[in-house]
Amino acid sequence: MSLTKPTDFTIGILGGGQLAKMTAIEARKLGLNVVCLDPHENAPASMVSYHIVGSVNDKEKLHKLNALSNVITYEIEHINTDILKEALPQDKVFPSIQVLETLQDKYKQRTFFQKFNIPMPKFKEVKSLQDLKDCIPCVQKAKVGGYDGRGVVVLKKEEDLEKAIKEPSYIEEMVEIEKELAVIVVRNLNKDVKVYPVVEMVFNPDGNLLDYLISPADIDEFTSKEAQDIAITAVESLNGVGVFGVELFLDKKGRVLLNEVAPRTHNSGHYTIEACETSQFEQLVRVLTNLPLGSTYQYLQASTVNLLGEFGYKGKPIYENLDKVLSIDGVYVHIYGKRETFPLRKMGHITILDSNRERLLEKTVKVKNLIKVKGEVKI
Numbered sequence: 001m002s003l004t005k006p007t008d009f010t011i012g013i014l015g016g017g018q019l020a021k022m023t024a025i026e027a028r029k030l031g032l033n034v035v036c037l038d039p040h041e042n043a044p045a046s047m048v049s050y051h052i053v054g055s056v057n058d059k060e061k062l063h064k065l066n067a068l069s070n071v072i073t074y075e076i077e078h079i080n081t082d083i084l085k086e087a088l089p090q091d092k093v094f095p096s097i098q099v100l101e102t103l104q105d106k107y108k109q110r111t112f113f114q115k116f117n118i119p120m121p122k123f124k125e126v127k128s129l130q131d132l133k134d135c136i137p138c139v140q141k142a143k144v145g146g147y148d149g150r151g152v153v154v155l156k157k158e159e160d161l162e163k164a165i166k167e168p169s170y171i172e173e174m175v176e177i178e179k180e181l182a183v184i185v186v187r188n189l190n191k192d193v194k195v196y197p198v199v200e201m202v203f204n205p206d207g208n209l210l211d212y213l214i215s216p217a218d219i220d221e222f223t224s225k226e227a228q229d230i231a232i233t234a235v236e237s238l239n240g241v242g243v244f245g246v247e248l249f250l251d252k253k254g255r256v257l258l259n260e261v262a263p264r265t266h267n268s269g270h271y272t273i274e275a276c277e278t279s280q281f282e283q284l285v286r287v288l289t290n291l292p293l294g295s296t297y298q299y300l301q302a303s304t305v306n307l308l309g310e311f312g313y314k315g316k317p318i319y320e321n322l323d324k325v326l327s328i329d330g331v332y333v334h335i336y337g338k339r340e341t342f343p344l345r346k347m348g349h350i351t352i353l354d355s356n357r358e359r360l361l362e363k364t365v366k367v368k369n370l371i372k373v374k375g376e377v378k379i
Contacts, residue, residue: 003289006031011288012069014056016043018336018346019075019265019281022273024049026281032289037065044337062087071288073242075264077104078145094288095242095263102238103263107143107170113258116237118230120258121249122173131171132164138171140164176252180259181217182268183231185244186283186293193236194283196276196296198227199268201247204308204344210267212305212364215275215298218357219250226256234261243284245269267306267349274332274351275302300330300353303364305371307348309341313375317341319348320372328363330354341375348373 003009009032013020016038024034024045034049041053050068054061057080065072065088072093081101090097103109110123121139126132132140132155142151142165153165154174180203184196200217201210217224231246238261245266247259269280278286278294286293309317316339325331335348350367354360 003030003291006289007033009033009289010035010069011285012065012072013037013045013049014065014072014074014079015076016040016045016049016051017075018044018334018338018348020045021048021336022270022279022281022334023073023075023265023284026279026285029282030285030289032285035065035068037061042337042339047337057083059083059087066092073264073284073288074100077263079104095238095240095244099238099240099242099263103261105143106141106260107168109260110170113234113237113261116233118234118237118258119255121175123170126169126171129161129164132161133158135171135173136160137174139174140169140171143168143170175249175257177249178252178254179217179219179250181219181227181248181250181256182213182266183228183246183248184266184269184272184280184296185231185235185246186280186287186296187235187240187242187244188287188293189241189290192293193232194293194296195228195232196269196272196280197298198224199271201268204306210306211308212303212368213268213271214360214364215271215302215304223250223254223256230256230258234258242287243269243280267304267346270334270349271302271304271351272296272298273334275300275353300355301357301360303352303360305350305352305364305368306346307335307350307371307373309343309345309347310372310374311343312378313373314342314379315340315375315377317347318374318376320374321370325350325367325371328352328367330363331367341373 013036016036021044027034036045037052137156140153180201186194197216199213199215201213204211235244245262249257265280273279277297330353332351352363
């Protein structure tokens with residue numbers, strides 16, 4: 001496609017959250033139009049795009065999105081793929097509906113990558129309570145619906161079976177994790193691939209969702225290359241076209257193991273907006289418009305802190321100490337524009353840059369301790 005008339009080209013996005021918003025901002029820089037389908041009237045992406053209010057599983061709304069769009073992508077995985085196949089031309093959706101189908105069921109994802117000999121934790125399907133008992137200690141994961149720590153239960157002893165997941169699930173060996181890593185991989189229709197530096201993730205113990213990350217990860221060059229190679233192999237095995245967030249484990253034996261792949265821009269790649277020549281969101285726009293992929297070179301060391309809703313509060317959000325955080329050099333605040341906060345809800349993120357790693361870590365701790373997202377209502 002020759003993008004000589006960008007104002008005549010429209011990107012459709014299933015979902016209107018923060019990922020859609022940040023993608024739309026990059027699309028607007030090129031003069032492209034963006035339309036999002038989301039059930040919430042004040043969804044974050046509605047600030048910067050045309051907004052169809054409705055469910056991503058509503059055929060009538062999907063037909064409307066299709067009529068307005070030249071190409072379609074998605075920012076969420078929890079979509080009924082049977083409805084998508086009926087409502088949308090399959091050659092218009094990236095990553096493909098087939099890729100989405102493979103990845104949205106985490107057990108199906110595991111069995112798919114097993115065929116390509118990609119290193120992963122040992123796993124098996126749960127067919128009975130006895131399966132769980134026999135494998136303790138283990139990690140139980142819901143096949144579908146898991147997101148931001150939901151649908152994952154650690155079972156260390158028999159007493160933990162009380163909190164076992166009741167819906168269809170599978171179990172994985174308990175990996176002795178040294179570090180949790182992530183890589184953003186980009187692949188276009190021409191099979192060109194770009195990979196970003198490996199990042200190191202630290203998770204919030206209360207919600208098991210990303211608290212902050214550091215890029216590049218504090219690992220040796222061999223391990224970094226291994227993580228990138230595994231991530232690229234996973235995306236290529238899917239014949240994936242788009243931007244993919246690939247999460248991995250580095251265990252205490254030095255093994256790099258694939259955790260899971262998300263067929264979309266990813267929280268672990270938000271730092272690329274300020275730290276890299278081309279952000280993950282601009283790369284997605286380039287893939288969708290068949291423009292050349294950009295450089296993934298990282299200018300400075302970076303960290304990303306998630307802004308999570310504080311416990312004990314809900315309602316209209318209040319961002320405490322925002323002025324103090326913005327007075328620190330190399331700090332970039334992204335507030336998503338969600339109208340309501342509640343405990344552990346992702347309300348924004350902060351990227352911090354510095355040429356000195358020790359100073360970067362000091363700033364990261366300072367920012368984390370300063371900024372708090374509270375609500376007008378105490379609960």
